[in-house]
Amino acid sequence: MTTDLAAGAPLDTSALDELRAALTGTLVAPGDPAWDAARLPWNVLVDQRPLAVVQAADAHDVAVTVRWAAAHHVPVTAQPNGHGASRLLDGAVLVRTTALDDIWVDADARVARVGAGVRWGDLQVALDGTGLTGLVGSNPDVTVVGYCLGGGLSWFSRAHGTGAGSVRAVEVVDATGTHRWVRGDDPADADLLWALRGGGGDFALVTAVELDLFPAPQVYGGLLAFPAEAAPAVLRAFRQITRDAPEALTTWAAVLHLPDAPVVPEPMRGLSLALLLATYLGDPGEAERLLAPARAAGPVLRDTFRPLAPGEVGLLAEEPVDPSPAVLAGTRLHTFDEAAAARLLEVAGAGSGTPLMQVQVRHVGGALARERVPSAAGTADEPYLLSGLAIVPVPEAYGPVTGALDGLFAAMDPWSTGTAPLTFLDRDETVARAYPPATVDRLRAVKAAVDPAGLFRSNRPVNP
Ligand SMILES: Cc1cc2nc3c(=O)[nH]c(=O)nc-3n(C[C@H](O)[C@H](O)[C@H](O)COP(=O)(O)OP(=O)(O)OC[C@H]3O[C@@H](n4cnc5c(N)ncnc54)[C@H](O)[C@@H]3O)c2cc1C
Secondary structure, eight states: OEEETTTTEEEOTHHHHHHHHHOSSEEEOTTSTTHHHHHOOSBTTOOOOOSEEEEOSSHHHHHHHHHHHHHTTOOEEEOSSOTTOOGGGTTSEEEEOTTOOOEEEETTTTEEEEETTOBHHHHHHHTTTTTEEOOOOSOTTSBHHHHHHTOOOOTTHHHHOOSGGGEEEEEEEOTTSOEEEEOOOSHHHHHHHHHHTTSOSSSOEEEEEEEEOEEOSOOEEEEEEEEGGGHHHHHHHHHHHHHTOOTTEEEEEEEEEOOSSTTSOGGGTTOEEEEEEEEESSOHHHHHHHHHHHHTSSOOSEEOOEEOOHHHHTTTTOOOOSOBOEEEEEEEESOOOHHHHHHHHHHHSTTSOOOOSEEEEEEOOGGGGSOSSOOTTOOOOOSEEEEEEEEOSSGGGHHHHHHHHHHHHHHTGGGBOSOOOGGGOOTTOOGGGTSOHHHHHHHHHHHHHHOTTOOBOOSSOSOO
């Protein structure tokens, strides 16, 4: 016997056998030899304990699982990968969508349709040679669906808005077990589409998504690495560049503290660096003109700037792609002036002793301040997003790391709005920190309308 969490009643384990028999894919349950590997998310720090893991072979398996979960009053969730794993999925049947990997592109119509297991890196590679791009973020390994359901902040969001705003339609299995496309054709569907564009995984299990693609005949980008002593000058150049940058230019500044560990090559071990990263949708010469203040900020230790194919954009930040024990959190900044930059370096620069691996400020704003289509992700006109990323090598490091993140955000409080995109929420936070009260109320109303029994469980639930 195991517990049926939603109804509080015991669930006979033979019910799991019934589900297993109905699937083309695999069901892994506690006690199976593959259990620990199957339940582990990308973020291996999160010791999640689902009721069972369904490795769906296709969309039909997803529908079978949802209908089974509804019949047995068991919550169900999808976790394609687990970059955004939170501890809120315990007790739910967890569906892995990795095998839903179809990619279809119509370059003339500037649209892509991808399955719920497709990672951004794979979609972008499929766009090589088309002169088009999707609204890819900094990591090629996150899924298109997981990212867009959470809003999705792209390298190209200053030009085109959020990933969620690029979603044309979503293929779902809804709480009635119906497998269908949500295109916003009637008011109820329009509400659901609005919620799926940034409100997270609380409304349906998604099997595919249809997205707008954007012209990108030329993309230029890369990173510059400087010694840590150049950090004040790099942040000064960053502020100068971002003061009146065109929307085609996206610039991020960061301080990076490489761990003193064997995973880092010997000359780099324990080193702190200042970074400036950028992409430009246009001519490389114009990009270099706009970025000139950065090149003057100090001795350049590494320079990866070059014309990029769409498939290379997600790689330029050189973020970890292998499963990692990571903590990521962010907050929007209404101002990033000299005092803010100085405070940031005081708490997270070289010599601060911070256990955080990277503290980054992204230039945002631009098209993010305008509504492209109705979406829960909405608009945000703050010009900057501050984030902290840490790898927690041993469990004892968790306390100091989360303490350092709290310290960073407390130190930057005078310049913060306290809000963050859903995909930059900290650990077990819910949508209430990401969105204004009116959006949260509307998300709750949609949840009540489409999933009154609370069948779907998001990592960022709309209800506390
Ligand atoms: C190193 C790193 C870099 C990142 N960079 C960026 C960035 O540049 N921009 C940005 O916006 N975000 C970024 N993120 C955050 C990332 O977009 C989120 O973690 C997001 O959740 C996608 O990750 P995933 O595909 O692993 O989804 P998962 O973590 O597997 O899923 C996240 C949640 O999405 C929902 N979900 C996913 N698939 C489905 C589905 N098929 N049906 C219903 N619900 C579903 C569920 O609620 C699930 O819990 C980054 C994260 C990391 C760790």
